[in-house]
Amino acid sequence: MLLAIQNLSKKYNKEKFGLKDYSLTIENGILGLLGPNGAGKSTLMKIIATISQPTSGTLTLDGHDIVKDPNYIRKILGYLPQDFGVYANLNAYEFLEYIAAMKGVGGVNLRKRIEMLLEGVNLTEAAKLPIGTYSGGMKQRIGIAQVLLNDPKVLIFDEPTVGLDPEERVRFRNLISDLAQDCIIILSSHIVSDIETIADEVAIMKSGELITKGTQATVINAVDGKVFETVLDNDLVNDFKTKHLVVNSMRQKDKMRLRYISNKPTDGSTVCTASLEDAYLFLTKNNG
Ligand SMILES: Nc1ncnc2c1ncn2[C@@H]1O[C@H](COP(=O)(O)OP(=O)(O)O)[C@@H](O)[C@H]1O
């Protein structure tokens, strides 16, 4: 499958752009959409999920215009919105039955499928309790389960790991990785570590624009050989920060250990292996 986004813009009002002339091609695999709050991640995902319309530009799936013909993608779409509302009085099982009915999923296998999905998101035990009694993480997990109900081929998860504890994150990662190879999966996050263990490719965006897209290795290349560490006296730290992009600082006895990105390292610095986090901070801080 091929999802082609071309010169897509979304203007909310006179001054406010959600997306600006955004172009991106997405193929099968897991794409991590990374960007600070307000970058336009949710705007882009809503347009792909056809619940919002672009102001201009085109969006095609395998050559079909899905702005003009949203049903083409809706049939094969699974979408977890960022603000996922649930029906407090239904239990998990009833809720999934309800969503299945909405999506037109039925048949003799439905019961089995629901049980399998509840198992996959570790909600089997809580399946008979009303969703209103669930924790934030449990609600997020039922949201993930409903995405998978109709055996979708295009899966969109907007900030899926918010509210999940580390163990739940691992479960989510395994669930996603187990999905068939012939899917397009798009995940958004503003937290690098949520994406780096799971995504085949990453797209970094800011202020409605795409900054870069590629495999993690390609994106990391942008800062390769530019990440350093140095230890400084406390009173020198502020001045150092005005001259270099410090991505991490750690107290070390009466001094500070700083990780920074620079073309010109200071004397006594050691070079570090660049990470996706380094590249993300560099690319989102340096581009306006
Ligand atoms: N319904 C809306 N009306 C006006 N502005 C909006 C609306 N939704 C989003 N925006 C603006 O569009 C920009 C992108 O928002 P969003 O897509 O939610 O970013 P992200 O999901 O990356 O945090 C932000 O500046 C946001 O304030």
Ligand SMILES: [Mg+2]
């Ligand atoms: Mg968002």
